[in-house]
Amino acid sequence: MDEVNRHLLEIVRRYGTPTYAFDVRRLRAQVEKLRTHLPAAIEILYSLKANASLGICDVLRDCGIGADVASAGELATAIEAGFPSQRIFVAGPFKLPETLAQLRDLPAAVISVDSPSELQMLAGHRLPNPIVLRLRPDFDSQAVVAAGHESRFGFVGEDVASCRKLVNSRAVNVIGFHVFSGSQYLNAEGIVAHLRGALAISLRAADDLGIAPTLLNLGGGFGIPYASTAGELDLRIIGDELAMITEQMPTTRIVLELGRYLVAQAGWYLTSVLGHQTFQGRAAVVVDGGTHQRADMCGLCLRTKASPPLTLNAGMVPSRGAMDVSGKALVAGNSSEPAASALPLIPTDVLGCLSLPADVLTESSLLPRLEPGNVLAFANAGAYGLWSSPAMFHGSPLPAEVAFDGSEIQLMRERRSARSILDDQRHVNVRGHDA
Numbered sequence: 001m002d003e004v005n006r007h008l009l010e011i012v013r014r015y016g017t018p019t020y021a022f023d024v025r026r027l028r029a030q031v032e033k034l035r036t037h038l039p040a041a042i043e044i045l046y047s048l049k050a051n052a053s054l055g056i057c058d059v060l061r062d063c064g065i066g067a068d069v070a071s072a073g074e075l076a077t078a079i080e081a082g083f084p085s086q087r088i089f090v091a092g093p094f095k096l097p098e099t100l101a102q103l104r105d106l107p108a109a110v111i112s113v114d115s116p117s118e119l120q121m122l123a124g125h126r127l128p129n130p131i132v133l134r135l136r137p138d139f140d141s142q143a144v145v146a147a148g149h150e151s152r153f154g155f156v157g158e159d160v161a162s163c164r165k166l167v168n169s170r171a172v173n174v175i176g177f178h179v180f181s182g183s184q185y186l187n188a189e190g191i192v193a194h195l196r197g198a199l200a201i202s203l204r205a206a207d208d209l210g211i212a213p214t215l216l217n218l219g220g221g222f223g224i225p226y227a228s229t230a231g232e233l234d235l236r237i238i239g240d241e242l243a244m245i246t247e248q249m250p251t252t253r254i255v256l257e258l259g260r261y262l263v264a265q266a267g268w269y270l271t272s273v274l275g276h277q278t279f280q281g282r283a284a285v286v287v288d289g290g291t292h293q294r295a296d297m298c299g300l301c302l303r304t305k306a307s308p309p310l311t312l313n314a315g316m317v318p319s320r321g322a323m324d325v326s327g328k329a330l331v332a333g334n335s336s337e338p339a340a341s342a343l344p345l346i347p348t349d350v351l352g353c354l355s356l357p358a359d360v361l362t363e364s365s366l367l368p369r370l371e372p373g374n375v376l377a378f379a380n381a382g383a384y385g386l387w388s389s390p391a392m393f394h395g396s397p398l399p400a401e402v403a404f405d406g407s408e409i410q411l412m413r414e415r416r417s418a419r420s421i422l423d424d425q426r427h428v429n430v431r432g433h434d435a
């Protein structure tokens, strides 16, 4: 059995299912790949919106990259993880009072401003922080999740020029620009087109304001292959383009913000088979997880597009009958069981445990005959999974989150109990009208 499968089974043995497991080596390898192929002068930020787990942030901070945050909660996490404040970028369409209060203690953190209205608001707060203006792309996006000229974010048209007086008054410290045109770019040429478009609108905006930019956040959107037929992004082509940009602008900080590319492939979603069903004439199993913990599946139609899950303990018969949903009754596989690859494969749907017809984790995947207690491991689940999910649906408790670094396993988040959904809630004292 492959080493990662063995670690995943051990995680299930200790913490049950559903559980997210994160491969720390894979996180580090992604950072290393970027360092190998992109110019050394390019600064990388981790976009916490992809997965704001503190443990993931710890690892990425330790790799020496910065943080891109878009809320007070993500900013609190970045601070707790110890990202240096000059490498924290605070974005989002309007900064809430809590974020502004945090920024008072972080004068070196960079703020990305989304509109003239927000810039005006910030001027009133007299924050000393360096500011970049987010510009809405005027070019088409080739990203799978596009945020090009049709996006709602960023300065458009005359917006930049209309702020020239305010910028020159020095009530705000505008030092550059920020452009993001979409997530999950699958080809390097699309990213090169984005970089060229982003640089062009940034230089035009600099002229409109009469400033020489010292910082450009050129976004990113680097995608990953969810289907086995998709190829890896060619970082060399992107590296060559960025080398030209850094040569052209040797005194400007050039920054990229990446979420999915850093964390998606490090994440595994582990869930256990509870029993059998049929769905649309196909064999199906119901598992103890579901799409309420996998928002990434819905946005990208992964139920039909992603590679099938691994069956970690195929052929295994659980020793204590039906599974305990808490996972405590799980039995790890043993070397005498048949290898998954030797078993006949059956087109199978994996259905989540919600009372929701659309709660399908994979459709018509070729899997061995599954039995209660089998553990399915969904790969590439590290980005926009739990952290973008309607996780409270059906009063569901949060799953466990675990990191593994080789054979070393560390709990990141305790599995919550069913009763935990009552935490922080208060009864309403209902009285009759006459009371």
Ligand SMILES: Cc1ncc(COP(=O)(O)O)c(C=O)c1O
Residues within 6 Å of the ligand: 047, 049, 050, 068, 091, 180, 182, 183, 184, 220, 221, 222, 257, 258, 259, 260, 261, 383
């Ligand atoms: C402004 C911004 N920056 C960064 C990201 C992260 O994108 P990705 O996870 O594709 O790298 C997003 C994602 O939507 C975004 O909206």
